[in-house]
Amino acid sequence: MEFRLKELRKKRKISQLKLALDLNMNQNTISRYENLEREADYETLIKLADYFDVSLDYLLGRKDYKK
Secondary structure (H helix, E strand, C coil): CCCCHHHHHHHCCCCHHHHHHHCCCCHHHHHHHHCCCCCCCHHHHHHHHHHHCCCHHHHCCCCCCCC
16 A cells, blocks of 8 residues: 555645644654554544545555545
8 A cells, every 4th residue: 555645745845743733643643654654544544635635545545646
């Protein structure tokens, strides 16, 4: 699986800390998601997809188009 969180975050020039604060999460959790050390639950995946305005399939690397 190709989790595109880091790619999306860097394209928007958002730090892990900013993303974590915007989503009421811990920066360390964002880092673990990006490094595939931890998997996000469904609720978090939806929050991330909504935040970046992409589909879940795109976020998870299943599709190459964002919507």
